[in-house]
Amino acid sequence: MSAQLNSHARPRGAARVGIGGPVGSGKTALLEQLIPRFIARGTDIAVITNDLVTAEDAERVRRSGLIAPERVLAVETGACPHTAIREDPTLNLAAADELDRAYPGLELILIESGGDNLASSFSLDLVDYWLFVIDVAGGDDIPRKRGLGVLQCDLLVINKVDLAPHVNVNLPRMVAEAEEVRAGRATLLTNCARGDGVDAVVERIAQEVLFDR
Amino acid sequence: MLRLTDIVGNASDPDIADRLHHIEHDGGVERVRLSRNDLARRRQRLVTDRGTELALMLDRGAQLENGSVLLLEPGRAVLVMLDEPQWLVLRAAHAAGALEIGYFAGNMHWKVRFEADCLWIALEGPREGYLKRMTHLLARGDATVLDAPAQGGTRYLAVPHAH
Numbered sequence: 001m002s003a004q005l006n007s008h009a010r011p012r013g014a015a016r017v018g019i020g021g022p023v024g025s026g027k028t029a030l031l032e033q034l035i036p037r038f039i040a041r042g043t044d045i046a047v048i049t050n051d052l053v054t055a056e057d058a059e060r061v062r063r064s065g066l067i068a069p070e071r072v073l074a075v076e077t078g079a080c081p082h083t084a085i086r087e088d089p090t091l092n093l094a095a096a097d098e099l100d101r102a103y104p105g106l107e108l109i110l111i112e113s114g115g116d117n118l119a120s121s122f123s124l125d126l127v128d129y130w131l132f133v134i135d136v137a138g139g140d141d142i143p144r145k146r147g148l149g150v151l152q153c154d155l156l157v158i159n160k161v162d163l164a165p166h167v168n169v170n171l172p173r174m175v176a177e178a179e180e181v182r183a184g185r186a187t188l189l190t191n192c193a194r195g196d197g198v199d200a201v202v203e204r205i206a207q208e209v210l211f212d213r
Numbered sequence: 214m215l216r217l218t219d220i221v222g223n224a225s226d227p228d229i230a231d232r233l234h235h236i237e238h239d240g241g242v243e244r245v246r247l248s249r250n251d252l253a254r255r256r257q258r259l260v261t262d263r264g265t266e267l268a269l270m271l272d273r274g275a276q277l278e279n280g281s282v283l284l285l286e287p288g289r290a291v292l293v294m295l296d297e298p299q300w301l302v303l304r305a306a307h308a309a310g311a312l313e314i315g316y317f318a319g320n321m322h323w324k325v326r327f328e329a330d331c332l333w334i335a336l337e338g339p340r341e342g343y344l345k346r347m348t349h350l351l352a353r354g355d356a357t358v359l360d361a362p363a364q365g366g367t368r369y370l371a372v373p374h375a376h
């Protein structure tokens with residue numbers, strides 16, 4: 001077998017980052033905050049959204065004006081959303097491959113899952129890195145419930161932190177419990193309605209899969 | 214940061230093993246230890262046992278395995294080693310208990326293997342978390358938790374060695 005030297009390599013294909021989480025936790029809102037930030041930093045990006053039987057989220061992102069509409073592909077899962085990102089990610093793999101072919105300089109594909117439950121997770125055949133978005137309004141006991149998504153994601157995002165005092169949530173305790181069940185893996189706080197905390201999410205993704213620094 | 218995009222080969226290949234052997238004698242082999250889960254990742258940031266930062270960017274079809282060689286050049290090599298998983302071992306008390314435990318583990322998408330009347334669950338997080346999820350099954354005696362087997366560590370990698 002011949003060996004080859006490979007210390008001056010360039011990336012092949014875009015990095016693929018998954019965004020999962022329960023219905024209404026703010027996945028699309030996070031996506032809408034991430035897109036302009038990555039574009040502003042010069043990252044060549046595209047998006048895949050997953051919905052049950054519509055292209056609702058894709059249409060929302062296309063209409064947003066944040067990104068060229070043709071760079072947003074919709075996958076209609078037609079079943080439990082986690083099936084399309086874990087058990088059989090064929091449709092999403094095909095969509096990501098299509099984007100890689102269409103845009104040779106593509107650096108990052110953000111793949112938003114359909115809203116699901118706390119047990120949803122991404123196959124590492126589909127993504128290189130994945131986020132799980134929960135929100136304070138869903139209850140501060142979510143980390144304690146030890147859902148697969150909360151436990152195994154690379155980055156846990158706790159969204160809508162501004163609502164904590166209005167829904168009687170003890171945010172510091174929620175964060176501490178999240179860090180405990182995740183054995184110290186990364187957790188970040190956001191308010192995606194205003195964009196608070198999103199820069200840190202961008203920085204984390206850039207560091208882990210774009211290898212910026 | 215060293216950017217790597219290829220799996221050069223495997224340390225079990227005699228030609229590569231021979232080269233690794235010589236590089237090892239010169240102190241040039243660096244190792245990265247990966248969990249079984251992380252073996253599935255095509256793109257990830259890694260740090261070798263000597264502190265070298267790696268940016269790994271493999272083709273989508275590439276598959277890391279124990280012994281994968283990521284760099285092989287005069288005087289220097291980077292080798293992947295699989296960290297053995299930690300296991301939680303349960304012994305079913307009876308057939309009905311085995312069904313319950315098996316169904317539950319599948320429903321939780323846990324990675325398992327079977328040995329006789331025992332179910333081995335590969336831990337991907339704190340052991341206590343798994344036990345808490347099965348409190349109801351353990352409380353009613355469907356299964357008992359056995360003492361943890363010999364803890365994992367890094368799997369031994371057989372590299373042919375001439376002396």
